[in-house]
Amino acid sequence: MIPVIAVAHGSRDPRSAQAMAAALTALRARRPDWDVRLAFLDLNAPSVRQAVDAVAAEGHHRVVVVPLLLGSAFHARVDLPGILAEAHVRHPHLELVRTDVLGPDRLLVAAARNAVAATGVSRLDPSVGIAMCAVGSRRAGADAATAAVAPRLLAGTSWTHVRACFATSTPDVVGALTALREAGARRLVVAPWLLAPGLLWDRACDAAQSAFPDIRIATPLAAGDAVGRVVERRCLDALADSTGVLRSA
Known part of the structure; x- marks a missing residue:
């Protein structure tokens, strides 16, 4: 089973974590061969570090990390890569496959359009x-x-x-x-x-x-199934490509 860590921003508002958890429900149903977990960059638990450490402790050799972010700002360009680089030092035999961010994927644009019509x-x-x-x-x-x-x-x-x-x-x-x-x-x-x-x-x-x-x-984008579908696409693309993979020397 492939472990997948979906990384959300995190919020003091509990509705945010609840919405992100719900957005992954349909993905789990479609991909029973994936162990989809939710982690957070800030304010909520588990943290990305905790999630990666748990995967390593369970004996996995590869994990896919998906940033649940719409743009390539600080969290995507600096924060998450730094966290994963530190994790690679702690777990040199764990292959960390980091995908692209979610947006602006056509499925999310369509979800926003549908939300307007709704x-x-x-x-x-x-x-x-x-x-x-x-x-x-x-x-x-x-x-x-x-x-x-x-x-x-x-x-x-x-x-x-x-x-x-x-x-x-x-x-x-x-x-x-x-x-x-x-x-x-x-x-x-x-x-x-x-x-x-x-x-x-x-x-x-x-x-x-x-x-x-x-x-x-x-309604926000996580209300439908588009987020889960884009996460699935990002995972499949990353697994088919070596880009973004941290391996031990």
Whole structure:
């Protein structure tokens, strides 16, 4: 059985860990030959270190590590690789296969599009305006890369209005919704480019509802089966490729 450690960000909000755990349920059913475990970079247990140590203690020689992250910011580029490098020193005979991050996979974009439609707006209504809300990043270019995902939500619909916005940077959700309304959108939806609910998402929703009481709010991406399906794809790709593998000398 192949051990797979899915690594989430972690949150003080218990709904976040619950949502990430639920997102992996369907994957376990589809891949009974995989031992899928959830670990966290911060604030929740088990930590990545604890999860890797447990795999090594059980006698496994290979583990696949999947970052449950939508972008390649600090946690993906620095934090997780550093943790895994330390783990490799502790367990030199354990092969650590690190996959790419989840986003912006087409399955997640489709899940976001479906979540917008599930709020009750028609896919044929050109007056729909979507504010795609992500966390935001201080890394140069990261927010622009996220913003590039927003137009992909329109594919296969008659929607014409979409703006990216961020919970920790600009434009914020109220600014994006204001711009959408000024551009002619009449039915406004906030779509989270977020995996799970949490405090930042709650704040964005509260601000949106205060400024636009008729706003519709879509569910985060982990609510469906898309996250599990992307994790499966990342694992299969990584197992077929030596890239990202740490081996003993």
